[in-house]
Amino acid sequence: MAAPDATSAFQQALLGDDPAALYEKAPCGYLSTTPDGTIVKVNETFMTWTGFVAEELVGQRRLVDLLTPGGRIYHETHLAPMLLVLGQVKEIALEVVTADGARLPVLVNAVLDRGPEGEPRVVRVAVFDATERRRYEQELLLAKRQAEESERHAVQLAKALQQTLIPPTSPTIPGLEVAAAYRPAGAGDEVGGDFYDVFQIAEGDWTVVLGDVCGKGVEAAVVTSLVRHTVRSLAVTERSPRDLLHKLNSVLLSSDPDRFCTLGMLRVHRDEEGWEVTASSGGHPLPLLLRPGAPPETFGEPGMIVGAFDPAHFSESTMHLGRGESLFLYTDGVPEARRDGELFGEERLLEALAAPATLPDLIDRVLDQVLEFQRHHPRDDIALLALRASGSS
Amino acid sequence: MNVTRAHNVVDAGLPGGRVLLFAHGFGCDQNMWRYVAPHFESSHRVVLFDHVGAGGAQAPYDAERYASLEGYADDVVRICTELDLHDVVFVGHSVSAMIGVLAHLRAPEVFAALVLVGPSPRYINDDGYTGGFDRADIDDMLAALSSNYLGWSSAIAPAIMGTPDSPELGAELTQSFCRADPDIAERFARATFLSDNRADLPLVSVPTLVMQSRDDMIAPMAVGQYVAAAIPGSSLAVLDSSGHCPNLSAPDEVIRAMETFFAEGR
Structure with a gap:
């Protein structure tokens, strides 16, 4: 329990923040979709990042439609099954294709909410801009591949040398x-x-x-x-x-x-x-x-x-x-x-x-x-x- | 290594009943069938397994053997041989649909029928053929794969998928489902998405059910129709489901289509 004065200070601050703004201007993209992925609700942050307006997304597109072709395959073979079996996914690396065709690297967390009968009801998706992180990861991946390549090369060289x-x-x-x-x-x-x-x-x-x-x-x-x-x-x-x-x-x-x-x-x-x-x-x-x-x-x-x-x-x-x-x-x-x-x-x-x-x-x-x-x-x-x-x- | 350990074979259901052999596709493991397979346990012998590199399979990975789908088909035949399975109804999802076709061509005496869920004999567009993808899309997917397997080798990798809010799923499932060694996953992806099994379809000689989601971007409707048209005497069931995994998203539809197929004496 927080001390009463801290609690009231927090509540005071919260009252000053509009609940709608908490959603719309959250520091992450926020989507709600039907179980088949159709977007039913989207926040401002997501639209600012991607350049779409609500009319282009709500009821019109699924999350998977906004992904790159490779990301779609990953979505269908990994993300969707995990969501349906485990109920949630975390830190999935994807790229969203924005309204002007650019690729926005993102990390996605998603939770599947089920109804009283266990039937899938709504999927809530948080989308984090991962541009910098992805660039760094690409460099790491490249370095890893180069290291593996030089190791293969060294082993090959050693074997050839040994034979001489x-x-x-x-x-x-x-x-x-x-x-x-x-x-x-x-x-x-x-x-x-x-x-x-x-x-x-x-x-x-x-x-x-x-x-x-x-x-x-x-x-x-x-x-x-x-x-x-x-x-x-x-x-x-x-x-x-x-x-x-x-x-x-x-x-x-x-x-x-x-x-x-x-x-x-x-x-x-x-x-x-x-x-x-x-x-x-x-x-x-x-x-x-x-x-x-x-x-x-x-x-x-x-x-x-x-x-x-x-x-x-x-x-x-x-x-x-x-x-x-x-x-x-x-x-x-x-x-x-x-x-x-x-x-x-x-x-x-x-x-x-x-x-x-x-x-x-x-x-x-x-x-x-x-x-x-x-x-x-x-x-x-x-x-x-x-x-x-x-x-x- | 015996086949049960090698492929994490789970042999359940009605002893002596007709065999339903369920095979999972690229990406996950036999848990892909967890909403479908149990339904048949009262009427069938239900056998599930994991492909090499997936789920609980212990089979050693051999890059050469598994460079094409033939190696996976050999594994299916080996499972049937070692468990002495006959009159098998093979139920394959996604790439395992084609693995089942290859296994049937390899050992026709073992299989009595094929159920193909979301099959595609070729994912890449070709002259006059729509597979749904270009070669560049597949490379893009391989990049998405390696990006998502970044943390695999590190000691904390299994914890990433931990789901403290759904303990009923069990730690093992939450840690292993849809996770695989990135090298093996990449090779399986290549074997899957660069395969071309169109020429094998007309050779299928057992009753076959092709199950097609109304809306599947991995195996689009045109591909399902192509498969059904190419396999002699096959029937096509279009499911009112969205996505590539109706066995998870619309299990009742899948069960109904299978029961209808069986009721027709297939």
Whole structure:
């Protein structure tokens, strides 16, 4: 309850205001229509805004007749059903076509009044001028569309870029089977930091590299691209993977202090009994050697991250890969896959590799298990690559 | 996902009775039939559902599948198949009238009759054909749509439609009726208003009732007459109602027209 003096002051003020003026000069357009929409009463404000006179509206037109064609469809498919089912509508954005053909953006509230039997009796409509608001909304809508468009563009760009960082298909090497898989983190709409490459130096002489650069997105792509092309050009003259890592280390150190990576680097050379493999690791999980009938074992010596330390230390090991024997390389997205704080770990990886399988099946099996472990939402990229010395040439 | 969850199927009325399958049009949901469907529950098995993206439908939206009305028609056939419905009288409002025609052509063995309320096989004017709209009008409507779905994504969107003065309607209805994801609504609008199903009408081979409001600016009289003339053996009932939704504004007229149609042995 207001204090008596405030109440009487209000009543005093109200008495001074003509009730008809309250209606006619209200700061909103006000219409009453029959249930089918025919206008039966309209206030001055509405007529001032739209330029119509009462004789053109009352008994002559329905509200829907004053709308744009698009607004009419919206009225019939949304506003009218809502009014008839819910009894009212609020803040419906429409445009009224004024007497001179211009469009007046409005917001509409409407209430359906029903008779004692529940039969629709009269619709009361309040119309608010929303010119400024609509202009602002149009700008917002435009900005939203532009943002969505640039996001689509960015995703497309990321995917195209990603494809340039991973060989589209594994190369065919006589006497050496190659299988690989790459799965970027998350929904796969960002450029990942894992990569691999397999390329020929001379006949029966190949370089295999699998790595993980720091970061994600465009910055990672820059580093990946730099590493990949540096490795490719260095490998032409540098036979030793260890020496190659040293030179790559210098290149990365001189390019940017933040650009570093881990790499597993193999040089494979065909001999009469299979392949001679020389391996060097730059802070990367060591390759696993898979021999029929024997448990998987690591091959090589650990080394430092590439591009982070000066001087750096890398070592090199050589082995012979006989027929039917395989080397398996992977990034840390495999052992560090997480589920509720639990890691996939080396154990599960070794188990997954234990049973014999064709090379593509082996890769699929590991990838499936790692993805399943994380319920198909990997938080890190996963790259897998396997080599197997085969009998035929 | 089973079809009941996918399309919020409500299966009511007389068990074992003749099936009336009600389909809503663009814009709202199965509540479009709330003044008509209950009337038939004592004499028919009454099945209602929501199209993808509407009301309580949970079916995942697939932009490609629903780029044309065919995807919606497939859903209708799926509902009939999974609920094992036969001898179905399909009652479709607005765009669902054409969805029903397509479903009938796809699975003729399922449907016994069609009731088309405010049908239009093509909304845009064409050489010698009056659909009622120009292409520019449709673009204008899409703009009106996006303008009215501005607040959809924000957390307060459901509260906007709250009707504290009519609590008997239930919060769920007041929050969901005629509201949909704006992307889905826009795609459904395109599929609806850019469709052309005129060539399908002569292929209809079941008894058909075309219901036409005396005054409907979405599907004008000329369009209703066109549909009735194009479907062999169909009958046209002109309702003394105004607007595109006689199922809401003149439910008694709609019920009467359906009962007359059924009494004729259709």
